[in-house]
Amino acid sequence: MGYIGDKDKEYLKGEFDKYLKEKVLLLVFTGPNCQYCNVATAIAQEVAELHDAIEFHEYPVDSEEAKKYGVEHAPTVVITDGDKFGGRIRYVGLPSGYEFSSMIEDIIDVSRRTAEVSEEVRAQLEQIDKPVRIQVFVTPTCPYCPRAVRTAHRFAILNENITGEMIEAIEFPEWANKWNVMSVPHIVINEDVQFIGAYPDEQYIQYVIEAWKKAQ
Amino acid sequence: MEVGFVLPSASRESREVDVVIIGAGPAGLSAGIYAIRAGLSAIIVDKGNAGGLAEEAPFVENYLGFEGIKGEELAKLFKEHAMKYVEISERNEVRDIVREGDRFLVKAEKGEYRAKAIIFATGTTHRKLNVPGENELFGKGVSYCVTCDGYFFRGKKVAVIGGGNSGAIAAIYLKDIGVEPVVIEYMPKYMCEKAYVDIINEKGIEYITNAMVTEIKGSDKVEAVVYKDRDTGETKEIKVDGVFIYVGLIPMSDLAKKIGVETDKRGYIKVSPKMRTNVPMVYAAGDVTGVAGQIIIAAGQGAMAALTAYEDLMLRQA
Incomplete structure (x- = not known):
């Protein structure tokens, strides 16, 4: 069973179909003794599954990728084009509750590159x-x-x-x-x-x- | 921690519509549903999230059909229902409204909307207490939103100033998340519904009456709240780590006033029973009309405003 309900998924899929343009990387950095890492990963994965333009990756917080994106804490969610946005658009901690909507809007903007x-x-x-x-x-x-x-x-x-x-x-x-x-x-x-x-x-x-x- | 999901809704294009609804609280959302179902084109624009002040209510126990529901959840249901019908543009603040012949041009952050009618469902914001220490210690223990900031005071004592329904609910919420609240009420009796009085007593929450708060004390952060006992005239002080202020609301009616809408002396928009303002094709609904500050009434007024707008638009076309 997923975290995001079917009705919500359907709505998000519609929004993504309407607005997504270029590829978006949804990166989750996880580490040991991290209470919400599994949830962050699962949520990001579920969101990424809704549209082909969204690519999900999970990396350890002590990895080269974490260094590349300037990430130091787990969980951190980065929304990026993998290039000029780097790790500059990020969530340290779970983007849940009201922040879930921020994350979705970020995905759309990063995909539009504006x-x-x-x-x-x-x-x-x-x-x-x-x-x-x-x-x-x-x-x-x-x-x-x-x-x-x-x-x-x-x-x-x-x-x-x-x-x-x-x-x-x-x-x-x-x-x-x-x-x-x-x-x-x-x-x-x-x-x-x-x-x-x-x-x-x-x-x-x-x-x-x-x-x-x-x-x- | 609970993992909830609040969906975004972000309209991006400027457009022409029959009615622009400003504010996506219960009144605006209900107006949106009624407007679209009646056959009007509409957009709802809100400077923050859809849901309005209802989002801040820790729980709601008097909305028909729900014995008890978090304000946040009720707001989400309202929004999802409305989204089935009408476009809601969130985090899109209306900056200005100008007249263009028989149209209104609503200029917002994300776009401009040309409309035949406007419904102001702009709601209210928290009133300040206006005592020394309030501004100085804002963000250092002084807060106006328990759902936002309550967690920072777990295991600590706080004062809730204002013992009306909002203050009572705030105190109950704080108690439930492990904060020790004391309610300070100006009037000599309980100012909340009996239903809340019962919970306050059952949970052993202290509720001080006939007390006028005169100062919030603290250097870097809140340390105490000072009040005058209106019975004895004596000044008393309670050591607290936080102060949550629930002393009423002020209407957000400046934009409406700018286009000539009349308000009462407190700033609430004057409306007829059918939600018309003094300006033709301009309506108001919900808390900004100052009727009751209740979600169910706001929703009803929103419905009425949309129906009246429909009536007026149809008549005008005929």
């Missing part, structure tokens, strides 16, 4: 010429979190210097504690600039720009 932002935000994104890492701490029961995760991922799709990383705060409590995460979404950029809440792109980008400027 994402929607306004012209104004696109122009601001274009100036970012140094690495910026956006970490978004979430809980799976937070309805506001996917918006913050998707913004980070859309920015990462549109700019090669940006990494967008969801972190499931309950699965990684020490990591969450390091940044005193007590309300989600809690966003940490370049381990420096922080804010809490699901802001519109125009406000979100200001924090990203601030972090980028500080890195100059």
